[in-house]
Amino acid sequence: MSDDQLSDDRLAALVAAEAGGLLLEIRAGGLRGRELGKEGDRRSNELILSRLAAARPHDAVLSEESADSPARLSASRVWIVDPLDGTREYGMADRPDWAVHVALWRRGTGIAAAAVAQPALGLVHATDDPDADDPVAADGSGRGEHPEPTILVSDSRPPEFAAAVARAVGGRLQPMGSAGAKAMAVRRGEAAAYLHAGGQWEWDSAAPVGVLEAAGFHTSRLDGSPLEYNRPHPYLPDLLLCRRDLAHDLLEAVQPYLA
Numbered sequence: 321m322s323d324d325q326l327s328d329d330r331l332a333a334l335v336a337a338e339a340g341g342l343l344l345e346i347r348a349g350g351l352r353g354r355e356l357g358k359e360g361d362r363r364s365n366e367l368i369l370s371r372l373a374a375a376r377p378h379d380a381v382l383s384e385e386s387a388d389s390p391a392r393l394s395a396s397r398v399w400i401v402d403p404l405d406g407t408r409e410y411g412m413a414d415r416p417d418w419a420v421h422v423a424l425w426r427r428g429t430g431i432a433a434a435a436v437a438q439p440a441l442g443l444v445h446a447t448d449d450p451d452a453d454d455p456v457a458a459d460g461s462g463r464g465e466h467p468e469p470t471i472l473v474s475d476s477r478p479p480e481f482a483a484a485v486a487r488a489v490g491g492r493l494q495p496m497g498s499a500g501a502k503a504m505a506v507r508r509g510e511a512a513a514y515l516h517a518g519g520q521w522e523w524d525s526a527a528p529v530g531v532l533e534a535a536g537f538h539t540s541r542l543d544g545s546p547l548e549y550n551r552p553h554p555y556l557p558d559l560l561l562c563r564r565d566l567a568h569d570l571l572e573a574v575q576p577y578l579a
Contacts, residue, residue: 326375328433329448332422332527335371336446339364339403339420340439347410357407361385364403368422372399379424382554384523390552396427398550402523406498408476416440419500421527425550434530436500445504447534458536460512460565469512469566470494472502479517479558481577488573489566503528503561507535513562513570517542522554529561538567542574 326334343360351359365385372381380395382388384402392398399422404410406418416438423434435446468491473482475495486493494511496502502514503525526549529539539547542558562570 327448328424329435329446331372331375332424332433332435333437333444333446333448335368335375336420336422336435336437336527337444338371339367339422340437340444342367343404343410343420344439347413352413353411357404357411360410361404361407364420365401368401368403368420372401382522382550384521388554392550393552395550398425399423400425400431400523400526400549400554402500402527405500405524409497409501415497417497417501419498419504421500421523423527423530423549425526430546431526431530431533431549434527434534436504436527436531438501438504443504445507445531447530458532458538458564460563468492469563470510471570472496472505472511472514474502474516474518477518479515479577481517481574482515484577485515485570485573489569499524500528503532506537506561506563507532512566513560515542515560515562515570515574517558520556520559522549522551522556525556525559529559532561536564538562538564540567540571542571543578544571 343364346360379397380392381399382392402421405421409415410418420437424432426432433447437444471486471491471493473493505511506514529547533539539561
């Protein structure tokens with residue numbers, strides 16, 4: 321089947337997987353640190369843009385590694401891409417917590433298709449296979465992590481109030497790189513929630529949010545409002561991604577710390 325005959329979900333998954341494979345090849349080539357990150361960002365972006373242009377030539381693209389165009393604001397379909405989420409972690413030979421994000425925003429729908437590849441783990445999560453890995457159910461039932469809920473936060477800039485929020489729900493904090501890596505750990509039931517404040521760009525969360533929404537998890541801003549994409553300024557101040565059974569308590573716990 322040619323790329324132009326694939327569903328949007330499968331296209332996102334295949335493109336993310338191919339970019340992930342390329343990133344592994346680049347990582348094995350001898351570069352290290354920032355130079356490795358720059359090369360990975362550039363070449364992964366080139367591959368993703370090429371594949372999307374061939375398969376969906378009339379769609380717009382918003383990518384971290386490309387100049388933004390106001391034309392996307394009038395488009396009905398916009399691919400939101402992070403060719404290498406967790407560039408810092410990618411540049412460290414022993415870190416697996418980096419990812420590739422490919423998401424499709426559709427007018428009137430929001431994130432309509434998405435995939436997150438974690439190449440160092442050999443995993444691709446997509447919107448058309450929400451039960452593929454038999455994760456803990458989004459409502460907290462089934463098998464999974466320790467009863468003390470693990471709340472993932474950035475390992476470089478965790479929210480100042482994160483520890484207090486964790487205490488309020490009887491949980492514990494765990495730092496991790498890449499937004500995609502944290503969200504997919506929630507998706508697999510390895511953690512209960514991902515809490516972030518201090519700002520992100522749309523490409524940091526669009527694909528992870530799409531994958532989690534397809535699997536039935538809670539996704540929102542910290543004030544409980546929806547996460548919106550393809551905005552004129554593609555910036556999101558904060559987010560909460562978690563099991564549905566924890567959403568109310570986490571949102572309640574974080575309210576005193578919101579400006």
